[in-house]
Amino acid sequence: MEVLSPAVKFACTCLLLLAAAAPLEAGDAGPLPSSSRDEYEVKAAMLYNFAKFVDWPAAALAPGAPFVIGIVGNDPFGIRFDASLRDKAVNGHPIVVRRFALADDMKGCQVLFLSAADPARARRVLQSFARAPVLTVGEGEHFAAIGGVIGFVMDDRRVRFEINLDAAHRAGLQISSKLLRLATVRRDAVREARN
């Protein structure tokens, strides 16, 4: 009988906790400054973590097949990235890091990272993968706007990211709400303009 009262309190607490899980305002969400850590170390960790909050269509990843993270052109992570992912897996798939030149055939990748060094090249790659189930990650505020799924942006030395939901939808990717809570959500620039 007396158990009711704490139960009510408990229920309230749970509701509040769930409420806190609602998407935060963009301004509030900011990754911690990590002065000790290099910007690309953070981005490398995030690249791996994105894979965990995104669901690929079943056809995109055969059972037992490796989960491939591709780095196109300039590689800011270096060989340490490979080492840090050596024993890790995504949803049971072992992770493989591949590096591509622009002319290479980049099919079979689940994640593609395009560094900020060459925006023109990025635009071209994005166009070729517009409807493929590939999570494209790039740098700069324009990346999501031009059709990339996730784009890193810097905010007062903190690494943050933008997510283009239209691009994700086109690629057939399902992005976790937990991830969306931490990101700035964008739409296609064309549609935005049209709307």
Added chain:
Amino acid sequence: MRAARDMSIRLKLIAIITLTSMVALLLACAAFVAYEMVIYPAAVTEQLSIVAQIIAGNSTAPLAFDDRKSVNETLATLRAEPSIVSACVYTSDGRPFAVYLQGESRRDLPRVPESAGARLEAGHLLLFRPIVFDGERIGTVYLKRDLKDMYARLERYAWIVLAVLLASSLAALVLSSRVQRVISEPVRNLADVAMRVSAVRDYSLRVSKRSNDELGVLADRFNEMLAQIQIRSRDLNEAQTALQRHVVELRTEILERQSIQEELLTAKQAAEESSRSKSTFLANMSHELRTPLNAIIGYSEMLQEDAGTQGWRDSIPDLERIRAAGKHLLALINDVLDLSKIEAGKIELIIEDVPVADILNDAVSTAGPLARQNGNQLLVGSQAGLDNVRVDPLKFRQCLYNLLSNACKFTRNGTVTLEAAKAEQDGKTWTEWRVTDTGIGIPPDQMHKLFRPFSQVDASTTRKYGGTGLGLAISQRFCQLMGGAITVTSEPGKGSTFTIRLPRHGDGGLAMEHSPLARIVSGAPATQEPQTNRVLVSEETIHLVA
């Protein structure tokens, strides 16, 4: 304990009911509190674990993307639960990532997260829960909750239990003090009546019965007992009264009897005195009488001889009459002396073995002349094998002679028979001496007088036949002294049979002890006037008479 035992039943019942209800309630409360103490911490742990799980779920993405602010927001919502005093989310390498403090300082946080689980520490519940994402441990949630509410609850329970106990004890007390009357009232009633009964001994009191239970049965039985006691007490009183009356009567009777006894004693003493004086008088008189009588007899004999020699023929018959009268008088005096000796108890028997043949010979020599005198035939005989008899020879001969002389006297030209034989009667062996005659017989109405002193069948008989009238009485007394008796059968005109019966191996002394003589003697008319009779006492006399 003694005080508790001596309490009244009323108090005992109240105490028992109250105590029982209190104990039952206390047990129930204790069980409830114990249950609470087990169930409440478990529930609290469960709740805290769920809170930790929600926090962990909400912290996966922020941890993955290093978003401390988001976790802080999540933790801030814990303000709604004031019992959670601190919380912390650690990174996978054990560094605090986000912290929530409410009344605690940062220093109180564990430096490193512990393995998963909950534990109690200083009135607080500490819980660690790993944050796992995609099979990878990416951090730990730590929650610390105080248990003040639980202790407050327990305290509240204690007060509630106390209040309930007090209230219910009071209720039990009130209720039991009313209910107990059902049992204690009849018992007290019973005790009161019992006390009154024993105090005033009023057995008419009764216990009123109120129910049909064991107490009712007790009251019934008690009343029955009282009724029985009442009846017995009444009977006892009546019996006592009757007894008292009887005692008074008895006392009166005893007093009367005592005076009578005294009178009797006096009379007896007087009678004994007179009897003794009579016997002494008779003994003296007999002795005094015999001396002059002997002189008369002696001198009349001398005169007879003198008359014979001198030739005074005329005087001889007269002298003879004097001498016979003297002899008769002497016999009479001897008989009276014997009788008085018997009555005075001065007879001594000398028992010895005497041959039967001697007795029979003696009888022939003494009674023979008497038989011949009346023309009678004397027949004597004894049973074969009858050798000796144990008798006092002198007294027995006197008895036998008396019977034979009587038989000869009252028979003329007939037969007188003497027979000795053995007989069995009453498991004893007897010797019977039977004297049978063919004389005049005895009329039936005279039979009972035969053995009385001085009573011949009638006075005319005495005149005709002579005798003192003492012979049979004396013989009967002698035979009784020797343990036997004389019996008689007779038919007037045809004859009589007198039988002396004596014990075969009789002991004189013993016989005397058993003899009812004293009574017979004292019952006999002692002061009867002697009659003047003629008695044939000797052969000489017979010759003279003849």
